[in-house]
Amino acid sequence: MAANKSTRQGEDLWKTRVEKVNAELVTLTYGTIVAQLCADYENDYTQVNQQLEKMGYNIGVRLIEDFLAKTSMARCGNFRDTADMISKVGFKIFLNVTPTVTNWTADSKSFSLLFDENPLADFVELPDDGRAQDELWFSNILCGVLRGALEMVQMSIEAHFVSDILRGNDTTEMRVTLLRMIEDEMPPEDD
Amino acid sequence: MSYYFVVVSPTDTPMFEYTFGTSKAGGSGQAHFRNGESSRYMNQFIIHAAIDVAEEVQWLSPNMWLKVIDHYAPTNSHISCFMTGTNVRFMLLHQPGGPPAAAGSRTSTLSSSSIAQNPLSPQTDEAIRQFMTEVYEVWVKTMMNPFYKIGDEIKSPAFRARVAAAGRKWL
Numbered sequence: 001m002a003a004n005k006s007t008r009q010g011e012d013l014w015k016t017r018v019e020k021v022n023a024e025l026v027t028l029t030y031g032t033i034v035a036q037l038c039a040d041y042e043n044d045y046t047q048v049n050q051q052l053e054k055m056g057y058n059i060g061v062r063l064i065e066d067f068l069a070k071t072s073m074a075r076c077g078n079f080r081d082t083a084d085m086i087s088k089v090g091f092k093i094f095l096n097v098t099p100t101v102t103n104w105t106a107d108s109k110s111f112s113l114l115f116d117e118n119p120l121a122d123f124v125e126l127p128d129d130g131r132a133q134d135e136l137w138f139s140n141i142l143c144g145v146l147r148g149a150l151e152m153v154q155m156s157i158e159a160h161f162v163s164d165i166l167r168g169n170d171t172t173e174m175r176v177t178l179l180r181m182i183e184d185e186m187p188p189e190d191d
Numbered sequence: 192m193s194y195y196f197v198v199v200s201p202t203d204t205p206m207f208e209y210t211f212g213t214s215k216a217g218g219s220g221q222a223h224f225r226n227g228e229s230s231r232y233m234n235q236f237i238i239h240a241a242i243d244v245a246e247e248v249q250w251l252s253p254n255m256w257l258k259v260i261d262h263y264a265p266t267n268s269h270i271s272c273f274m275t276g277t278n279v280r281f282m283l284l285h286q287p288g289g290p291p292a293a294a295g296s297r298t299s300t301l302s303s304s305s306i307a308q309n310p311l312s313p314q315t316d317e318a319i320r321q322f323m324t325e326v327y328e329v330w331v332k333t334m335m336n337p338f339y340k341i342g343d344e345i346k347s348p349a350f351r352a353r354v355a356a357a358g359r360k361w362l
Contacts, residue, residue, distance in 0.1 A: 027335075123332055124336055124337060126338065
């Protein structure tokens, strides 16, 4: 029931409150950023992943405000609601995808997001230098966005990709783990 | 029918090449050029000569599909060309005839207008046009890959696989 409600909310917001831009503009812009980072760090993909995560973090800490303004959402009751909200409303209104929330751990602190489609990765084929396939997480910016956004609403999380269709895996899967609730609001660290 | 397909950049460097044979009418998909081993460099040579013709023909038509633009009689090779908006040329050399052993048994079942027999028939023209259009779509997607540097050789295995699939489907 709750899931259906958030799906509908996401759909409504997507139709009424969201300004759309050309998908290829986003795809090509993001692709260029990643390609440029790879060039700048001389294909040190660990560094590239970190930088993407940081960029995402800096987006996330702002984007959450936009999200709350657009959606006027109330506080989520538990982490499962949060996951639902991220997938059905958050990803819906910003990327028009709804990744599947699955693989919950028993303590409800860790789940996976399965991306059926990923607008950031259209057209992309990873470089065939023998390392990118194993080291680069092309869409790693999304991990940072989630970390930044949730940190601003008192949730400290850790997110990372565990598989990516671009690498030849069957699915694109991101693992999100709740580390702790932030009790006292701290100033955000300066990345 | 045997085929040799090349993508030539605006500065006349080859970016991609692929040799294949017909898969229609019992063809094996393997190329059997009548000039054998020497076809490997002769085909490149013939295509290179045809680039000059393409540069003249391109001004005569508003279309990207330029049809058969050149003919090399000694090996009975025909060259078709498709030119994209940025002057990248898809050149296809096609040479009728199959493997000599199988040729006798097959000719009776093939009509004279089939693409295996007559390189200038409308059916052949249409098949090659379809092939080129499909390659063009795949090529555009390859250009959109942020890790592909414009002007580089196309190394993408996905591109090669999809060109091969288009070849099987239409030629």
